[in-house]
Amino acid sequence: MNKNRQISQFKKNIFCFFPYNSVLLFLLVICLLPLQTVLAHGGGVLQISNAPIGQYQVSVWHNPPTARTGQAIHITVGIAQAGSGEPVLDAAVMVTILDESGELLATTAATTEQSANRLFYEADLDGVPTGTYEIQIEVTGSEGRGLLSFPLPVEPASMWPWLAGVVVAAGVVWLVLRYWRRRALVNGARRGTAVPRPRSVD
Numbered sequence: 743m744n745k746n747r748q749i750s751q752f753k754k755n756i757f758c759f760f761p762y763n764s765v766l767l768f769l770l771v772i773c774l775l776p777l778q779t780v781l782a783h784g785g786g787v788l789q790i791s792n793a794p795i796g797q798y799q800v801s802v803w804h805n806p807p808t809a810r811t812g813q814a815i816h817i818t819v820g821i822a823q824a825g826s827g828e829p830v831l832d833a834a835v836m837v838t839i840l841d842e843s844g845e846l847l848a849t850t851a852a853t854t855e856q857s858a859n860r861l862f863y864e865a866d867l868d869g870v871p872t873g874t875y876e877i878q879i880e881v882t883g884s885e886g887r888g889l890l891s892f893p894l895p896v897e898p899a900s901m902w903p904w905l906a907g908v909v910v911a912a913g914v915v916w917l918v919l920r921y922w923r924r925r926a927l928v929n930g931a932r933r934g935t936a937v938p939r940p941r942s943v944d
Contacts, residue, residue: 786818789892790879796886797824798833802879809896811872819852819863819879833883835863839894840876847875872898 786805793800803818817837821830835852852865879890 786816789877789894790890792822793890794824795881795888795890796883798822798830798881798883798886799824799827800879800881800888800890802877802890802892804877804894809870809894811870811896811899813899815867815870815894815896817852817865817867817877817879818857819881820861821863821881821883823885829861830883831861833863833881835865835882836880837865837867838878838880839867839870840878842874844876852879870896872896 786803787807788801788803790800790802799822801820803820805816805818806813809815819835819837821833821835822828823830831854836849837852838849839847841847847870848867850865850867852863854860854863856864856866874893874895876891877894881888881890
């Protein structure tokens, strides 16, 4: 009987434990997604696709898809040979951001050293205030030189990700407290039924 009771209690603990932990894991993954999106290099919105510069074809992406004040704007540039499509890794790439009046806001070199796979030229633009800007990509190589550009609006920072993070964190805390409370009740009931009553010596 004691063995059967122990097996039954073990099953209850297992089925009680895993649903809560699955929910907790799911919520933690959701919490980490915005951070992962911000930190991930490469990808994003395609702004320029296979634009010709000399013997090169140049493509440009920016990430995050919606640029906001206070977030780093990640620029990815892909350069390939026009004939073979082979990646070009020895070019010089400069990224420049201009405001609406044409004034220079910032300029930085995009390099393959900042790329995760070393096949793209990547750079970050930090501290860009709200407004509408022009991003210029200057490519210089042995088989061509040219300038490409595209407009980029930077929107005000949104409070929704922070509010969503607070709500999710509160939900995680509530689930943890609820789980441990149920576990304490189960353990308390188990201890109450497991304590044997003393027998009379009469």
